[in-house]
Amino acid sequence: MLANIFVNTLIHASVYALLALGFSLTFGVARIINLTHTAFYMLAAYLIFTFVGTLGLNSALAILLSIVLVTIIGMLSYKVIIEPLHEHDTTVLIVTIALALAFQEVMLILFGGHFRGVPSLVKGFVTFLGVRVTNQYLVVIAVLSVILVLVWLLLLKTRLGLAIRVTAQDREVANLMGINVSLMSMVTMGLATMLAATAGALVAPIFILEPRMWLQPLTIVLAIVVLGGLGSLKGSVYGAIIIALVETLVVFLVPMGSFLRGAVSLAIMIIILIIRPEGLFGVSFEGER
Amino acid sequence: MTGYLYHLYQAFKEEILFLPSRLIALVGIIALVLLPLFSQSPYTLKVFTLASIFAILAASWDLLSGFVGQLNLGHALFFGVAAYTSALLNLHYGLSPWMTIPLGALMAVVTGMLVGIPALRLRGQYLSLATLAFPLILTGIIYVFPDFTGGELGVSGLSRLSNSRLADYYITVGLALGLGFLMWKITDSKIGLIFHAIREDEIAVRAAGINTTKYKLLAFAFSGFFAGISGGLYAHVMRLAGPSTLDVFMSFQPIIWTAFGGIATIYGAIIGVYLLYPFMEVLRIVPEYRMLIFAVIIILVLRIMPQGLSPWVIERIQKECPRCKRHNAFTRKTCKACGTSLEKPSLGGDSFKLEVKTSE
Amino acid sequence: MLLEVKNITVDYDTAMLLNDVSLAMMQGELLSLVGPNGAGKTTLLRAITGLVRWDRETKQGTKAGNIGLTGQVLFNGEDISNLPAYEIARRGLILCPERRRPFTEMTVQENLKAGAYLYPKHYAGTLDFVYHLFPRLKEREKQISGTMSGGEQQMLAIGRALMSKPKLLCIDEPSTGLAPLIKRDLFDKIKEINEGGIALLLVEQDVALSFSLSTRGYILSHGKIVAQGTSQELLKDETVRRAYLGL
Numbered sequence: 001m002l003a004n005i006f007v008n009t010l011i012h013a014s015v016y017a018l019l020a021l022g023f024s025l026t027f028g029v030a031r032i033i034n035l036t037h038t039a040f041y042m043l044a045a046y047l048i049f050t051f052v053g054t055l056g057l058n059s060a061l062a063i064l065l066s067i068v069l070v071t072i073i074g075m076l077s078y079k080v081i082i083e084p085l086h087e088h089d090t091t092v093l094i095v096t097i098a099l100a101l102a103f104q105e106v107m108l109i110l111f112g113g114h115f116r117g118v119p120s121l122v123k124g125f126v127t128f129l130g131v132r133v134t135n136q137y138l139v140v141i142a143v144l145s146v147i148l149v150l151v152w153l154l155l156l157k158t159r160l161g162l163a164i165r166v167t168a169q170d171r172e173v174a175n176l177m178g179i180n181v182s183l184m185s186m187v188t189m190g191l192a193t194m195l196a197a198t199a200g201a202l203v204a205p206i207f208i209l210e211p212r213m214w215l216q217p218l219t220i221v222l223a224i225v226v227l228g229g230l231g232s233l234k235g236s237v238y239g240a241i242i243i244a245l246v247e248t249l250v251v252f253l254v255p256m257g258s259f260l261r262g263a264v265s266l267a268i269m270i271i272i273l274i275i276r277p278e279g280l281f282g283v284s285f286e287g288e289r
Numbered sequence: 290m291t292g293y294l295y296h297l298y299q300a301f302k303e304e305i306l307f308l309p310s311r312l313i314a315l316v317g318i319i320a321l322v323l324l325p326l327f328s329q330s331p332y333t334l335k336v337f338t339l340a341s342i343f344a345i346l347a348a349s350w351d352l353l354s355g356f357v358g359q360l361n362l363g364h365a366l367f368f369g370v371a372a373y374t375s376a377l378l379n380l381h382y383g384l385s386p387w388m389t390i391p392l393g394a395l396m397a398v399v400t401g402m403l404v405g406i407p408a409l410r411l412r413g414q415y416l417s418l419a420t421l422a423f424p425l426i427l428t429g430i431i432y433v434f435p436d437f438t439g440g441e442l443g444v445s446g447l448s449r450l451s452n453s454r455l456a457d458y459y460i461t462v463g464l465a466l467g468l469g470f471l472m473w474k475i476t477d478s479k480i481g482l483i484f485h486a487i488r489e490d491e492i493a494v495r496a497a498g499i500n501t502t503k504y505k506l507l508a509f510a511f512s513g514f515f516a517g518i519s520g521g522l523y524a525h526v527m528r529l530a531g532p533s534t535l536d537v538f539m540s541f542q543p544i545i546w547t548a549f550g551g552i553a554t555i556y557g558a559i560i561g562v563y564l565l566y567p568f569m570e571v572l573r574i575v576p577e578y579r580m581l582i583f584a585v586i587i588i589l590v591l592r593i594m595p596q597g598l599s600p601w602v603i604e605r606i607q608k609e610c611p612r613c614k615r616h617n618a619f620t621r622k623t624c625k626a627c628g629t630s631l632e633k634p635s636l637g638g639d640s641f642k643l644e645v646k647t648s649e
Numbered sequence: 650m651l652l653e654v655k656n657i658t659v660d661y662d663t664a665m666l667l668n669d670v671s672l673a674m675m676q677g678e679l680l681s682l683v684g685p686n687g688a689g690k691t692t693l694l695r696a697i698t699g700l701v702r703w704d705r706e707t708k709q710g711t712k713a714g715n716i717g718l719t720g721q722v723l724f725n726g727e728d729i730s731n732l733p734a735y736e737i738a739r740r741g742l743i744l745c746p747e748r749r750r751p752f753t754e755m756t757v758q759e760n761l762k763a764g765a766y767l768y769p770k771h772y773a774g775t776l777d778f779v780y781h782l783f784p785r786l787k788e789r790e791k792q793i794s795g796t797m798s799g800g801e802q803q804m805l806a807i808g809r810a811l812m813s814k815p816k817l818l819c820i821d822e823p824s825t826g827l828a829p830l831i832k833r834d835l836f837d838k839i840k841e842i843n844e845g846g847i848a849l850l851l852v853e854q855d856v857a858l859s860f861s862l863s864t865r866g867y868i869l870s871h872g873k874i875v876a877q878g879t880s881q882e883l884l885k886d887e888t889v890r891r892a893y894l895g896l
Binding site: 175176178181 | 698699700703707708709714733734735738739743744746750752753754755762763764766767769809810813
């Protein structure tokens, strides 16, 4: 039981962390609440299904292709549809939801509404604390964690990362440092989408695919971002771990727990909003904007 | 008597005829009133009856979120609470719709207050996220007490709103236009001015000594009341009140309709619903592509007209007088009210000149 | 001629902020730009460094985006009027903005590192220079900039701007909110920067202090240049003194 909880938490934590990080980045740098974010995650998963399942492509190639394709779609959506509207907050919210809805409907038309599965990329299992854990899980956890670390290094140690962080702090002054702010927004959007796509591509074999699979992760990402603090990258990662842990505990320990999964994240979000709106590491945007 | 009629006619000419947008609105209203002459099919009437109900809902959302700027992502809360209240009062106590609907609306107001008081401590995006969660939590509670609330199936077997589809139609259309006009008048009043100011710069309003929390709560109350009326109407027209009334999509629909029609205008919300809702029904002939077409249209329209349809159209058929701010038809060259030229002023006209002697 | 500003006019949604403003600066000069509150001094700096254009681009389509901008700016002979702000910074025209605007969540060192974005290879050398100029910053290297005093933040802001290796550094009201002693010290440093070969366009409220450093000055009022000349001339002219310098 403990091992199950541990493994499940790790899987969910790494997926959520990747999703929340991308979401936070987009918000921090491009100043956009991108509700299409988790839809990209869904797109990547469906692409894996098509490449591996229908076309029989090699797994590694499939993953690479779907990540690249979805990232391109993400950046195009941003450039053509979202960016021109970025001053109109409410409109951006609606358009990003409409976009996610559009993607959902296209998936529905192409693949139907039944649940789909993708064969594991890695076969076999190991035994951990007396419980069988499929190797697929281990691969996912390992790869996602490595990516998280790489992103961390990118943000903290590279010149590009510096530009991204600076733009997130103060867009106007970033201009004065010689930083091309709109290019940074574009790059960040690409990075964020890439993270979402990676998560989608990797979990395709272990989660169920269906056209509405972007909705629940979206509410969870929102809860994480509120918990961690809107605009805080560190907060997104910690928030992801906490929420994944609480969720898994509820699912495993509370009877009928799986029905409460979404409610748990929401409840946490409300509580945080009431007692400490800035979240754990929130940066308050007082006066700015 | 004729003098009075003449005045009325003059006012009509001034206020409505000479502004293209109001003329269009008048045509629209007449069309709605005369619709049953062209089609008495129960289906058409029902579609427009529901459209009217949703028009009230959307306008109530616009009042709170568009106008006062408190972006409410959980508007379904008011709708659902009122629907359920009306339904339960009707089912268990046999009260007629004329009583249950106002009572349902009052319940929605109370809920709005209960939600508003903690939520209003939050600002901006945080407020929005909190509002999102409340109807979902209520949904959960509803599932926990299925005996009382009917659980998944909801409360059914309710009385009709009136004796005929036609009467239903006229009642809802009348309410939509009437309440819509009322809401618009609110935004046009002193209270409306404060609402608008709060959206633009709340800190400045507070600095002027106005208790913004009180006004925000008032906005929640108004919004909740009108949304509640639509919820009660819905229950009696559909003769059913179920969890779908608290759905996330029910919260999002008014937002989409209003954004499409024009945020912060009230009439934009109403126009948006009357255009989109019947259109969506028409799309039922291509069920697979229905939602997709809907989503694509939203994206296209908002991409070209970020502030919605109405502002975009108005900008093209009317000009605002730079001095007295009155709207004029685009065909005019001078303002009807104050006579100033409506052409864009050239730069350097009013520049402040000061001569100072310096050596150079 | 280092900087030539020709007939700049800026209006934000029918409120005219700058009306046909022209000015010129030579290499290595220290120029003062003074005037009453609301005269448009900050707007002029923003127009020169491309921020007004950026405002217009980003706020396009909203009421706030109704910004009109005409005129020409030449920097080192190149027409930069239509360049985006970051390109202008890359050419060595750097702005140290009003109210300092440090990256409040980052440390002093990180702020300076950010300033060196354009010249990462020169980071160490320029850093030395900045620390030599402002030893206080070295002391507080690891401190979060948001927790520093006004004077320290101003030093940081100027230091950060210096990290971008400016040929012309515009400083917007550095003495705001500072005690006289700190002001004096700061202006000594500003003078030192200028003596090191960097041209300075200094916008200031404290006219006396500003004119004590500069050779020439412009006086801006209600969006128009109302007086210009050597600092001596301006300080002596009676009308100027009374109307604009509050002397």
